[in-house]
Amino acid sequence: MDTHEQPVLEVKDLVVRYYVEGSVVEAVNGISFSLYKGKTLGLIGETGAGKTTTALSLLRLVPDPPGVIESGEILYKGKNVLSLPEKEVRQYRGNDVAMIFQDPMSSLNPVMHVGDQIRESIEIHENVSKYEALDRAKRMLESVEIPSSRYYEYPHQFSGGMKQRVVIAMALACSPQVLIADEPTTALDVTIQAQVLDMMRQLIDEYKMSMLMITHDLGVVAEICDFVAIIYAGEIVESGTIEDIFNNTKHPYTIGLFNSLPDLDSPTSRLNAIPGLMPNPSDLPTGCRFHPRCQHATTLCSTEKPHKEDVSATHTVSCWNYKEIERQ
Amino acid sequence: MKGDLTTTKNIKRKQGSVGRQVVRRLLKNKRAMTGIIILLIVILGSIFAPLLTSYGYAEQIPRDYFQFPSKNHLLGTDNFGRDIWSRVLYGGRYTLFIAFTVTFFAALIGTLVGIVAGYFRRLDSVLMRITDIFMGLPQMMFGVSVVAALGPNMRNMMIALTISAIPEFARIVRAQVLTVKDQEFIEAARSIGASDLRIIRHHILPNVSAPIIVQFTLCSVNTILMSASLSFVGMGVQPPAPEWGLMISEGRAYLRDYWHIAILPGVAIMITTLGMNLLGDGLRDALDPRLKQ
Numbered sequence: 001m002d003t004h005e006q007p008v009l010e011v012k013d014l015v016v017r018y019y020v021e022g023s024v025v026e027a028v029n030g031i032s033f034s035l036y037k038g039k040t041l042g043l044i045g046e047t048g049a050g051k052t053t054t055a056l057s058l059l060r061l062v063p064d065p066p067g068v069i070e071s072g073e074i075l076y077k078g079k080n081v082l083s084l085p086e087k088e089v090r091q092y093r094g095n096d097v098a099m100i101f102q103d104p105m106s107s108l109n110p111v112m113h114v115g116d117q118i119r120e121s122i123e124i125h126e127n128v129s130k131y132e133a134l135d136r137a138k139r140m141l142e143s144v145e146i147p148s149s150r151y152y153e154y155p156h157q158f159s160g161g162m163k164q165r166v167v168i169a170m171a172l173a174c175s176p177q178v179l180i181a182d183e184p185t186t187a188l189d190v191t192i193q194a195q196v197l198d199m200m201r202q203l204i205d206e207y208k209m210s211m212l213m214i215t216h217d218l219g220v221v222a223e224i225c226d227f228v229a230i231i232y233a234g235e236i237v238e239s240g241t242i243e244d245i246f247n248n249t250k251h252p253y254t255i256g257l258f259n260s261l262p263d264l265d266s267p268t269s270r271l272n273a274i275p276g277l278m279p280n281p282s283d284l285p286t287g288c289r290f291h292p293r294c295q296h297a298t299t300l301c302s303t304e305k306p307h308k309e310d311v312s313a314t315h316t317v318s319c320w321n322y323k324e325i326e327r328q
Numbered sequence: 329m330k331g332d333l334t335t336t337k338n339i340k341r342k343q344g345s346v347g348r349q350v351v352r353r354l355l356k357n358k359r360a361m362t363g364i365i366i367l368l369i370v371i372l373g374s375i376f377a378p379l380l381t382s383y384g385y386a387e388q389i390p391r392d393y394f395q396f397p398s399k400n401h402l403l404g405t406d407n408f409g410r411d412i413w414s415r416v417l418y419g420g421r422y423t424l425f426i427a428f429t430v431t432f433f434a435a436l437i438g439t440l441v442g443i444v445a446g447y448f449r450r451l452d453s454v455l456m457r458i459t460d461i462f463m464g465l466p467q468m469m470f471g472v473s474v475v476a477a478l479g480p481n482m483r484n485m486m487i488a489l490t491i492s493a494i495p496e497f498a499r500i501v502r503a504q505v506l507t508v509k510d511q512e513f514i515e516a517a518r519s520i521g522a523s524d525l526r527i528i529r530h531h532i533l534p535n536v537s538a539p540i541i542v543q544f545t546l547c548s549v550n551t552i553l554m555s556a557s558l559s560f561v562g563m564g565v566q567p568p569a570p571e572w573g574l575m576i577s578e579g580r581a582y583l584r585d586y587w588h589i590a591i592l593p594g595v596a597i598m599i600t601t602l603g604m605n606l607l608g609d610g611l612r613d614a615l616d617p618r619l620k621q
Contacts, residue, residue, distance in 0.1 A: 059518075059519050061515065061518055061519060090521040090522075090523060091521060092521070093518065093519055093520060093521040094519065094520030094521035095521060098519065098520065099516075099519040101512050101515065101516055101519075102512075103512055106511055106512040106513060107512040107513050107515075107516040108513055108516070109513045109517070109530075109531050109534075109535070110513075110535070111534045111535055112530065112531070112534065120517070120520065120522065120526075120530065121520040121521070124520060124521050124522055124526070125520075125521060167516070170516070170520060171519075171520070173520075174520075
């Protein structure tokens with residue numbers, strides 16, 4: 001990715017494990033990526049690949065116990081978030097980096113006015129009077145296209161799409177530099193998805209924010225992201241700009257993901273799924289984590305872990321055979 | 329500036345409407361209303377006791393002893409010629425005072441223990457084991473032993489009742505905190521930088537308050553019955569106070585010939601607890617925001 005610019009948020013070699021009743025779940029194994037100002041990075045992977053754990057680590061919200069951030073650095077404007085004292089972390093959450101959760105149905109407090117939930121974020125971070133906070137929360141509601149007259153309503157009076165917009169307003173209330181969106185549209189139906197995505201893109205442009213978009217939906221990625229990182233079993237297997245990934249796909253896993261999308265032009269009765277299942281994160285395969293499911297796997301793949309290789313200045317891939325695969 | 333003032337007014341009016349919604353739903357509920365009316369009668373009766381009767385609660389009228397209910401003595405008189413109607417009215421003061429004070433302190437301490445145990449899991453097992461110990465003791469036995477150790481009077485009985493009512497609150501609150509704590513909106517609150525104290529005050533407490541309020545009514549009922557029982561065995565309020573349980577105890581000897589001396593205070597206990605239970609049921613329905621239409 002761009003090297004001339006200082007990233008807003010940089011993750012270096014992050015390792016997160018869960019210790020559950022004798023077994024160790026290796027959720028995130030050495031992930032590194034950078035977020036640049038005004039850009040959106042899409043983090044793509046299957047369920048259980050470690051996407052949400054990565055997102056929670058960025059806010060230091062991994063539930064402990066059982067989760068432990070074993071090693072790595074998360075640098076926000078050069079400061080390591082992992083070594084901040086608790087009080088400063090609270091300042092950082094919401095003010096510098098905010099998060100949108102997956103399920104809008106449960107991410108709002110059912111017994112609190114929706115407006116007050118937005119106001120809360122302003123009250124925590126900014127030293128403003130009650131009325132000013134109220135006023136700003138109302139403006140925030142308007143900016144996600146909810147009339148401020150509905151400030152005093154409860155979440156159950158809102159539709160799913162509106163709740164997600166409230167959640168977005170809550171996250172953006174203190175104009176954070178970085179927004180983490182953890183599958184923000186998964187729980188919504190397709191027409192509402194488009195609305196919410198549109199709105200997010202507008203707001204991000206308006207506030208010049210960076211965003212980490214976590215999803216398993218390649219369509220969403222194509223619509224909203226500038227950079228993409230493909231995550232498999234807690235590791236980034238391929239990363240690059242959106243053109244790199246969509247037009248110059250290298251890693252067999254990424255190729256598999258694209259192949260599993262139905263093609264509108266040709267009639268197919270079966271989708272091409274990647275054979276096998278995601279490995280159990282408490283018992284990961286040796287070598288390349290993907291080799292048991294990979295049709296190009298060699299003996300080298302099952303013993304040695306592939307290195308990250310640069311395809312171009314922006315595009316990296318971790319695969320022993322990506323050159324051969326391309327030739328085929 | 330003018331705009332600000334109108335928003336200020338809006339807040340006040342609208343915030344009042346939340347409570348009004350609960351009240352409105354409570355008013356629509358017939359059983360809850362019956363409960364409220366019964367309790368109001370009991371409360372007003374005990375407050376305005378001096379206006380409703382011309383006899384003092386300890387006033388002995390020698391020529392009027394062992395009288396059945398009549399126009400002169402609405403509920404009759406007891407073996408000392410004391411007017412039972414006056415004693416029941418004044419006795420309401422004891423009963424209600426004991427019930428609400430004990431329940432209030434039990435709810436306060438129990439909620440605190442429950443929240444600490446449920447929210448800060450490190451203290452959970454210690455606090456819950458202590459609670460288990462107190463829960464394992466039969467309430468009557470615990471009450472009798474505490475009062476026996478400290479001396480039989482109303483204050484000591486109330487201390488014993490409070491201690492034995494705490495575990496129930498702590499258990500209920502802890503269980504509720506555990507379910508609320510793992511919901512996504514708590515994580516969302518944390519992700520905008522809310523501190524533990526703030527999360528407890530703004531997100532946990534409001535979400536656990538409904539069962540606390542319901543338990544409040546149930547605990548009051550239990551306290552009324554327990555204080556009557558302890559007074560009945562002489563471990564609570566002491567004579568000549570007109571406590572209902574004590575009155576039953578005093579009338580016990582004459583049950584065969586003068587049933588009204590023991591039965592009528594018992595009816596008073598029954599009516600009060602019935603009202604409280606009806607109110608508790610109604611509150612449980614009215615406080616659930618998910619039932620809002």
